[in-house]
Amino acid sequence: MKYAYFLKGWEEEMLETTVLAQNESSIEEFIRNVKKRNVQLLANKTAPIMGWCNTYVPEEIILAAGIIPYRIMGAPGPLILSKTYLCGNICGNVQSLLECALRGDYKFLDGMIIGASTDATKKLFDSWLRYAGTPFNHLFDIPKFVHEGVYLHYRESINSLSEEIEAHFGNKITESSLKEAISTCNKTRTLLTILSNLRKNEKPPVSSQKMLEICKLAMISDKKFFNNELESLLSKMKIANIKSSAYRILLTGSFQDQPWLLESIEENNALVVCEDLCTGLRYYIGLVDEDVEPIEAITKRYIEKKPPSATMISFDQRADFIFKLINEFKVDGVIYHMLKFDDPYLFEFPDMREFLESKSVPMLRIETEYTTSAMGQIKTRLQAFMETLRFTKYRKIKANKNGQVYQKIRI
């Protein structure tokens, strides 16, 4: 919290509007600067750019080879070209990635690393290679189990990726370049965590939409520049200790990089205070130990320290992590978002619902197709959920006064 100032007493009411406006303006300025730099970076390429998808792909290796890691993301809209090459019953995000590649959105990439996290992404690689190929293509194999026994598998994946990158780009990955890359990535993660943690306050100084945008920028920008700018932003951020009646929401589930879902949630007197998403906490929580042998440390970070996604066969770790977030961020309700055909989350959902029910945490399940097509229906369901939260919150207060545990609610 060293970057934040706490204001107390009557001043906060007076300064409320000013503080919020100042924060917003600082964030806007930060985003403008980073985006401007990104445009320059793409226009005057000084280093190769490597596309990647899946948060289990170690960016450190790419950076250590003097290459800029660039997370590719899809774009909402009709899927026309990808339908020709992939079957229709595959996750919309995967289809959208291929759609963007086929229509030339990623022509600037010098290479692509696809994380083999699910059956769908393994197959995306086959189609990518044949129909959208970049000069360098690599399928990064990921063990699906959080256990020491799979370290060897992940280490071998790193070694193979390093060898192929070195052979293709002619750039050597040395121990010192790897250590420097680890330090840079750790700094990005630390700064993002600090920014996200500011939302533990009742009135978060950064909205979920902006947090999402910043996290996405972290994945596609020159990391050193990004870190400097974010550090400067954090020094300007101020927290106003203002009361808020908004429901505090944790969003978890499938890949989500579009702000429309967050906007829809927050239209209903709710605040998304943390996102257990691949474009959220699952990207930046967990540091690589800088005092350990680099490959060993990277392996440990990605297999054990990083919050697991549902693709890892590790429901207990996921559930514990989410419950920890619920307590830390004082969450009133959880929204579980699933992309249609995204199997890991579709299969996980019944267990997660049971878990949250056992903890008396209200939960809403939303299924989308990576587009805004069903927005009307989703908005209605969100409104109903917020009504339930109002009821639950009231009962929670009442029950606490009486020293009773409030009743479970199933939605």
Place this chain on the structure above:
Amino acid sequence: MDKFTRKLEFENLWGLLKQKREKQTSPFYTLKATKLRSSLLGRLFRRAYQKDSVVAWRSSFVPSEILFALNIIPFAPEGVISMFANSHLTDEILRVAEDHGCSRDTCSFLRGIEGSVINDYMPMPDFLIATSMYCHGSAQVFKSLSKKYKKDFFYIDVPFHYERPYAVDYVAKQLEGMMKKMAEKSNRKFDVDKLKQTIIYSNQARNYFAKVNKLRQNKPSSMLGGEAIDYAIMLAHTFGLPEMVEICKTLYEELKERIDKGIGAVEGEKHRILWRQLRPYYTNALFDYIERTHKAVIVFEEANCVYWKEMNPEQPFKSLAKKLLSNYGFGQVQRWLDFTSSFIIDYNVDGIIEFAHWGCRYLSASTQIVKDKILQDKNIPILVLDGDCIDRRDYSDGQIKTRVDAFMEILNRRKG
């Protein structure tokens, strides 16, 4: 849950079978080996419900040889769901799973398992084992069920880059560790000699089955695809048993006899079809229509491919690891394409039919690449039938038959 509950599960299942079963008489079971196969699977199925059996639920590809070496009964829930579908028992089971929160977009084999567990139809496992091959969902479901049953879950992590030098030892070590732990937990002896013996049986059965596949290259085809495709489940489930050797030997001898006598599976064979993926288990009409009505014999099913080499009993774990890693569908699509291309030549194929199971992203997502490459390189037409192997609610017999008719017209025209 104690072992006594298996009685309850069996009673539940028995009640279901008695009340609602719609018995389908298969028009395909013409061979003695097929009857032996059904009898063996039936025996294993019944033993899985016995109070004193040690039962391991295994997802596809988990090596059964290890389980037989420990005298543990393998139980393949996916296979059992296909059996339920065959008797039209899955409608209710799938509905129960969906009510429980399972999405209808997920694989119906796995949804069926969840529904059957909720309804207490499945025998309580002592162990649950899954691999990282093919189906990611099965590992998730097994892990979840292991928690429900409070039983040990084993996960065999098989590297997708099967060719990397560390892969064999990495998988072998996991298999050995699993066997040791299972032996310890079930008070069985970790007996490598017994494992070697199961590998010897497995090799013998493998060799007969490979010979069967070779015989099926004969023109006219000696075996109907409708009968052969159900052998696929055995390929994973019963290797390591001496009975399996007998079944494969019988099958080989029966087909050889048919060939020697000049008997074809279908009189007047017109077209030779290669079948990709599995089949709709709730109907026999599709295969019957293709093979008997159109005289287009399914000469080979990829699921029946003996893709692995004979194993070395002296290195049981390494051999089993190699078997897992040599699966043609595992790895990048080019590996599978190479197999398909060789089947086209070996079996003198005129056309390919693929039944694309709705819930399977892994198998269905490669379809377009296969279509492009096979058409381009081999000039063989492919019919892709989108459907579901278990869930019959969206199956439209008329539509499917219309598409089969159109495909047969293409094949007829190509033959002039």
